[in-house]
Amino acid sequence: MARIILAACVATIFGSGAFAASFEPLVTPTELAAEAPTAQPVILDIRDAGYDKGHLPGAISAPYAIVRGGSDNPGAVPDVDALETAFEQLGLRQDQPIVIVPEGKTDTDFGAAARVYWTLKSTGFTDLAILNGGTQAWTAAGLPIETAAVAPQPSELDLTFSDQWLASTDTVTQVVEGTQDAVLVDARPTNFYEGRTKHDAAVRPGTLPGAQSLPHSTFFTPGTPTIAAATDVAALKQALGIGGGKDVVAFCNTGHWAATEWFALSELAGLENVKLYPGSMVEYSQTDMPMENVPGLLSNLTRQIFGS
Structure with a gap:
């Protein structure tokens, strides 16, 4: 029976140093604020609630549930046609950077962003990043938020799901x-x-x-x-x-x-x-x-x- 707990070892492998100024795969709030005007990424706010109370400027509401299964098997991957329809409604294009923004209250919140990232990568999107620390890190950095909802322009996609x-x-x-x-x-x-x-x-x-x-x-x-x-x-x-x-x-x-x-x-x-x-x-x-x-x-x- 394997009972190998690797936390102590990994703690020495993973540090808390600064991340590279890049949209792949992690971006900090200050990096995103500095680079967004030039890179013009699509910003996906994946929270299931709270978007109307304040979100990153230009962020689109894209609840996490879009990439999840039903209550009997929440981890199931939705049918690729359903994903394609949802991503088209969000106006996503495979030639544009996408930054995924979770709540950032706990480390569990990051899992939602990582699951969205994995789903997008598996359906052919390549320029992806996660805002480390999410909305809470953005506001803690004193960066602006807005409450007006952003209505995306629907896109047309032809997706396949890679295994x-x-x-x-x-x-x-x-x-x-x-x-x-x-x-x-x-x-x-x-x-x-x-x-x-x-x-x-x-x-x-x-x-x-x-x-x-x-x-x-x-x-x-x-x-x-x-x-x-x-x-x-x-x-x-x-x-x-x-x-x-x-x-x-x-x-x-x-x-x-x-x-x-x-x-x-x-x-x-x-x-x-x-x-x-x-x-x-x-x-x-x-x-x-x-x-x-x-x-x-x-x-x-x-x-x-x-x-x-």
């Missing part, structure tokens, strides 16, 4: 069965990994067999909702046991916290072959595949063997 950064339940099942080689990384807090709690939509608590525990919060500057930048890729590979081009599959409950993990490993650390399992444990727990750290599993097996 380059996606791991399906079939893929994960093959890893669990040993017919495919990959490092499974559980991005949830340890109480989920250890099976002491579960998502309401999950059938069973526990984790994927052989998974390593690497909570998403590890990647953030301590005490802040801002993600830190990768500085030592070699140490990160050693910590995760990555070598020979092996795939890395990040998962959580519904592909939210794991989106942060995917973003940190793929977009910041620059690791190749990093995939997100969007359905994560809610989807996997609905199968009859084995899991680890399931409460009562050992005692149930003991009763079956010894009849006690």
